[in-house]
Amino acid sequence: MDEFTTKQIIGALTEGIFITDLRLRIVEVNSVFTEVTGYSRDQVIGKKPKLFSSGRHSDEFxxxxWKTLETTGKWQGTLWNRRKNGEVYPQWQYITTLNDPDGKATHYISVFSDISHRDSIENQIHLLAYYDNLTGLPNRAxxxxxxxxxxxxxxxxxxxVALFYxxxxxxxQINDALGHFTADQLLSAIGNRLRNSLRESDTVARLSGDEFAVIVSCITSINHAETVAQKIQQCFKSPYTIDHRELQVSVSIGISLFPEHARDSETMLRLADCAMYRAKEIGRNCYSFYSQEIANQHQQxxxxxxxxxxGIxxxxxxLMYQPQICLSTGKVATLEVKLHWKHAKYGDISPSLFLPIADDTGLLLQLSYWTFKTACREIDIWRKKYALNVNIAINIFSVQIESGMLIKTIEEVLTETDLPANSIELEVTEEAxxxxxxxxxxxxxxLNRIGVNIVIDNFGTGYSSLNNxxxxxxxxxxxxxxxxEKIKKDCGSNQMIETIINMAHNLTMSITAEGVESESQRKYLSSLNCDYVQGYLTGPPGKLDNLISIFPENINFSMKNSDRYGNSQHE
Known part of the structure; x- marks a missing residue:
């Protein structure tokens, strides 16, 4: 077919068309292209399609x-472009690769339709009713x-059928640190990556916020469902580029199966949600199938x-309190607060179980402030009753730091009690x-202005910088x-402990070793000049008044030389 005939065919089509070479430079357009975009042929020949970019799509998009186009030879979807007059509009675009007789790519041809005026009211109603405005994915309905x-x-x-939640x-954290605009761009990029990684027959939907769902029919086995889950995980292996910033995010996935687990959509979604929470509990960045065990755990x-x-x-x-012992004197230096809950049905419930639930349900802020205020009041009364000068260690959580109420609460407690500021040790995890x-x-x-002590809990498990x-x-x-627990069992742990102790002392910090349960562990830590130890060797958590027995009668912790601003000394 000669060039004249090709131009006649292109010109006769009712869709907009432009053709580019492999360097993405426009070599031909038709009259509909000019009508839709406002650009004449002479104004775009030799230019790249980014001329029409609206700025609504991320680099990731x-x-x-282009990755889809390179691997499959075609791509189709909705693009938001910009006309010459600056108006942003939606167009449905189909891009395919043109090959020579030998199968070698020579050009790209794009066929598009302006959908901004096509049954606009009906389309808008349909889009609003059934599609997520941010990602373009199906919504919950x-x-x-x-x-x-x-x-x-x-x-x-x-x-x-397999349902992936x-x-x-x-x-x-990404939303708070980088703002809603960046977070929205990330969600859009995630939606695109998920949609392009799965089959056209699969449904990828955004249910709400940062929650997505995938429906896969014709599942042949558990292994098949696992393969799909791993394919979804693969979408999060490489970082997302948003505004020239690389963002790494992981996903927790819950999976329910039809008909094995449920026979209706509502139950399937609920069970997949249960399984997703299980994936969160076992460490995040993983997937979990629904099971009866998960059902029991969810009910619990x-x-x-x-x-x-x-209960709050x-x-x-x-509140229970566990002593931290000074290795150089053998005396109690600090009592750490441990939250205790004896449930009527389940018995003693570990904080490691109920604190994440409190966090998920918005109760953690209330619970953490109740713990802080109650502990400070109890320890203040106890110190006065027994004339003991001992510190109190209390865990603080990210939600308290974010709330903007932490400083005010501490100042109120210091005003209400006679606790010196530096008798309070605030423990924050390395992860936080x-x-x-x-x-x-x-x-x-x-916090430093007030004079309370800042302590990093669980040190060595994260990657916090010395600068922070x-x-x-x-x-x-x-x-x-x-x-x-690995002292004298694992050479690497011994070296890590020694390194942490030396580093802390070089930075004028003291060290407490947690989980000390044997005399051999205590002696080893003492040989490294560790300052304090805490664990079942020093005593399990107990009620405050029951702990008086661990203070020798001949020790006189005088309060007379302790001033309001923390100039007290532990003997």
Whole structure:
């Protein structure tokens, strides 16, 4: 076919067309292109299609588009472009690769339709009703329709369906640190990557916030479903490029199967959600299939959540205290607060179980402040009663730092009690420090001004920088028990402990080793000049008045030389 005939055919088509070479420079357009974009042929020949960019799509979006085009030879979807007059409009675009007789790519041809005026009212209603405005993915309503349809077809064909419930890990930190605009761009990029990684027959939907779902029909086995889950995980292996910034995010996935686990869409979604929470609990960045064990755990979780709300107000929760012993004197230096809950049905419930539930349900802020205020008041009364000068260590959480209420609460407690500021040790985990924003770091300037001690808990388990440690004014590091329990069993742990102790002392910080359970561990730590130890060797957590027995009668912790601003000394 000669060039004249080709131009006649292109000119006769009712869709907009432009053709580029392999360097993406436009070599031909038709008259509809000019009508839609406002650009004449002479104005675009030799230019690249980025001339029409609206700025609504991320770099990640275009990278995914071209990757699809390179691997499959075609791409189709909705693009938001910009006309010559500056107006941004949506167009449906189909791009395919043109090859020579030998199969070698020579050009790209793009065929597009301006959909801004096509049944605009009906289209807008349909889009608003069934598609997510941010990602362009099906929303919950359309997702439910498609899931019901998939289950109906599977019932008829005696087939299987897998539902994957996706929740992004720690997305809130990205949102808080970088803002909603960047977070929205990231969600859009994730949606594009998921959509392009799965089959056209699969449904990828955004249910809400940072939650997505995937419906896969014709599942042949558990292994098949696992393969799909791993394919979804693969979408999060490489970072997302948003505004020239690389962002790494992981995902937790819950999976339910039809008909093995459920036979209706509502139950399938609920069970996949249960399984997703299980994936969160076992460490995030993984997938979990629904099981009866998960069902029992979920029911327990719901019961704990309900009773936790009542327990905070009814006084079912109580505080225990575990001593930290100074190795050089053998005396109690600090009592760490341990939250204790004896549940009527489940017995003693570990904080490691109910604190994450409190965090997920928005109860952690209330619970943490109750713990802080109650502990300070109890220890203040106890110090006066027995004339003992001992510090109190209390865990603080990211939600307290973010709340903007931490400084005010501490100042109120110091006013209400006679506790010196430096008798309070605030323990924050290394993980929490790693996730803090610049505004949250500023809170520690006020904490240092007040004079409380900052302690890093579980040190050695994360990757916090020395710069951040110095920035927040840390006075003590607590070596995580995972290292202590391997003393004299693992050479690497011994070296890590020695390194941490030397580093802390060089930075004028003290050291507490957690999880000390044997005399041999105590002696080893003492040989390294560790300052304090804590664990069942020094005593389990107990009620405050019961702990008086661990203070020798001949020790006189005088309060007379202790002033209001923390100039007290432990003997």
């Amino acid at each position: 275009y990278q995914c588009m 359309l997702f439910t329709d498609r899931l019901n349809l998939s289950l109906t077809q599977a019932t008829r064909d005696k087939g299987n 996706l929740d992004l890990d720690r997305f809130k 979780r719901l019961t704990i959540e309900k009773d936790l709300r009542q 107000s009814s006084g079912d929760l109580e 420090i790693m996730e803090m924003t610049s505004d949250e770091f500023a809170v520690f300037d006020d 440690i110095k920035r927040i004014g840390v006075s003590k590091l607590k070596i995580d028990s995972s290292f202590t």
